[in-house]
Amino acid sequence: MxxxxxxxxxxxxxxxxxxxxxxxxxxxxxxxxxxxxxxxxxxxxxxxxxxxxxxxxxxxxxxxxxxxxxxxxxLAPLPPLEAARLRLRLRHKGVLRRTPPFAMLKLLRRSAQQAPVDVDFLSWATEQAGEEGARAAAHYSAVALFHHDPGALSAAFVQERLRRATKLPPEAHYPRxxxxxxxxxxxxxxxxxxxxxxxxxxxxxxxxxxxxxxxxxxxxxxxxxxxxxxxxPSGRTTLLDLALRTRRGDAFAVSDLDSPGWIERFTAQDRTLAPAGEQLLQGQIPIAPHETRADGVARAEQLLDLAFDGWRERVTWRRESVANGRTGAVDLPGxxxxxxxxxxxxxxxxxxxxxxxxxxxxxxxxxxxxxxxxxxxxxxxxxxxxxx
CATH class of the missing domain: 3.50.50.60 (FAD/NAD(P)-binding domain)
Incomplete structure (x- = not known):
């Protein structure tokens, strides 16, 4: 044996x-x-x-x-597709939107050109959809990359993760x-x-x-x-976990298209994660090697200010941490x-x-x-x- x-x-x-x-x-x-x-x-x-x-x-x-x-x-049940769309918020040019910029949608089409391995994503995507759409797509892809500069990574690497992260119905599931x-x-x-x-x-x-x-x-x-x-290479990410008193109308998730970052309300899918009357959120903010945990927390709080009214007065529990090299490999061009x-x-x-x-x-x-x-x-x- x-x-x-x-x-x-x-x-x-x-x-x-x-x-x-x-x-x-x-x-x-x-x-x-x-x-x-x-x-x-x-x-x-x-x-x-x-x-x-x-x-x-x-x-x-x-x-x-x-x-x-x-x-x-x-598994935690996924919210109905239409409800998830209505309660997903995207920060673009400093304000919240319900839809991504049109140029970004070009890069999400299944018929989009296959990205090359040896070119960075931002350069390749800019040729396909213009700089605005390319930057928005790169920043959105951080939900599956946890890297502070997704546009600098291999175009093929980012494209695969972007496609899977935006697939409908969603591929991502969460154990109850x-x-x-x-x-x-x-x-x-x-x-x-x-x-x-x-x-x-x-x-x-x-x-x-x-x-x-x-x-x-x-x-x-x-x-x-x-x-x-x-x-x-790997990512380095500030994690901000928050419990808030429940309030109707909170976003299901908010994605930052101005810089990499994402906040998700996990109790929207699984109410067992927090006591009754409270909601559990996690902010995931990639940070560069020279940035601190506080830098990531500050950006997370900016998203919270936009998407979760009165969140500061509703906090019942809070935890901050940094995931350093713990979010998987990232592939550079070539x-x-x-x-x-x-x-x-x-x-x-x-x-x-x-x-x-x-x-x-x-x-x-x-x-x-x-x-x-x-x-x-x-x-x-x-x-x-x-x-x-």
């Missing part, structure tokens, strides 16, 4: 553990934190905030894999009660398959008697493996996912996570890289593991 060690108990580590165990391997997972889930943890208590920005897209293989194993669980339910179901699946899970177990030295899947952040993997080549750090590091060591060489959007990269890592470790076809 194969034995595999998985370091990290987040989405990538749990996916690797489940797929390896389904293939007959004996698996041990080591997680440094006292709970599983990694960045997919959900806070306990009256305000069920996710530990960072997340969405589960139903258009990719990750969704199918989870669904086949009954791991998704109940936060991500903790998905993590708990994945952990239970792993446990029932015989996976041994050790929490509060930080690994400082790689085992040499089994293949190892390192399913940590790229920074942690670089330190653990002593490999300075394990780097790739690069794509194949150029990121390879899954196979040699000597029976494999990487899994959202900044490695695997396709997909957001959590799909962690999923795909985890399947690839296990298939290489076991000498199995990744397609076989997907359907195991």
């Amino acid at each position: 194969h034995r595999i060690t998985v370091i990290g108990g987040g989405l990538a580590g749990l996916t690797a553990a489940i797929s390896a165990a389904e293939a007959g391997a004996k698996v041990t997972v080591y997680e440094a934190h006292h709970t599983l889930g990694g960045r997919a943890r959900t806070a306990e208590g009256p305000y069920r905030t996710n530990d960072g920005p997340h969405a589960l897209y139903n258009g990719g293989p990750h969704w199918s894999w989870l669904q086949q194993r009954d791991l998704i669980g109940p 009660g936060g991500w903790a339910g998905v993590v708990d179901r994945m952990a239970a699946r792993a446990w029932n398959l015989g996976v041994r899970m050790e929490t509060l177990s930080r690994v400082d030295t790689l085992p040499t008697d089994t293949p190892v899947v390192v399913a940590t952040s790229l920074d942690a993997a670089r330190r653990l493996l002593g490999d300075d080549s394990l780097t790739w 690069t794509n996912w194949r150029d990121r750090p390879a899954v196979d590091r040699g000597d029976g060591v494999y990487l899994a996570g959202d900044q490695v060489a695997a396709p997909g959007v957001l959590s799909e990269v962690s999923f795909t890289s985890a399947l690839t890592a296990v298939s290489l470790a076991l000498g199995r076809n990744a397609l076989d593991l997907k359907h195991a």
Whole structure:
């Protein structure tokens, strides 16, 4: 029987553990934190905030894999499409609008020209739709990028995420009660398959008697493996979580087309996330390397002033944080996912996570890289593991 060690108990580590165990391997997972889930943890208590920005897209293989194993669980219902449109607000030229600039719509058409890899998005999109539409589209794409300058990234990279983020009906879904339910179901699946899970177990030295899947952040993997080549650009995002007393007429979400940023009222879909009579919001404001958390908070408060009347007097709880390099890989012009750090590091060591060489959007990269890592470790076809 194969034995595999998985370091990290987040989405990538749990996916690797489940797929390896389904293939007959004996698996041990080591997680440094006292709970599983990694960045997919959900806070306990009256305000069920996710530990960072997340969405589960139903258009990719990750969704199918989870669904086949009954791991998704109940989802927060999406508001009716027309209602969502009416309550989505877009800041453009300093004022709130209900519709994007017409030039931006040109870039959202399914028939739009395929963007190139080796040109930045802003330059390419300006040729297609003019500078105003290009900048608005670049800033809107931050909802799936969490980067302070999406226009500087590879045009092909941004276009794929922009198309999926604006698809109707929406691809993005949210597990009811936060991500903790998905993590708990994945952990239970792993446990029932015989996976041994050790929490509060930080690994400082790689085992040499089994293949190892390192399913940590790229920074942690670089330190653990002593490999300075394990780097790739990511985003840096100010997160502002707020609970407000409920008031009729609040926006479902507000997107900033003047600069990257987004605020969403999560209790519009899932009332279980906050006590009765309160609403839970999260602002996600990408910030540049030289900017501070306070800079992001200030921009979030500008959006709140426009879209949530009297919000300052309604606050019942507040939390601010910075997600630094925790929002997935971004690809610069001339690069794509194949150029990121390879899954196979040699000597029976494999990487899994959202900044490695695997396709997909957001959590799909962690999923795909985890399947690839296990298939290489076991000498199995990744397609076989997907359907195991």
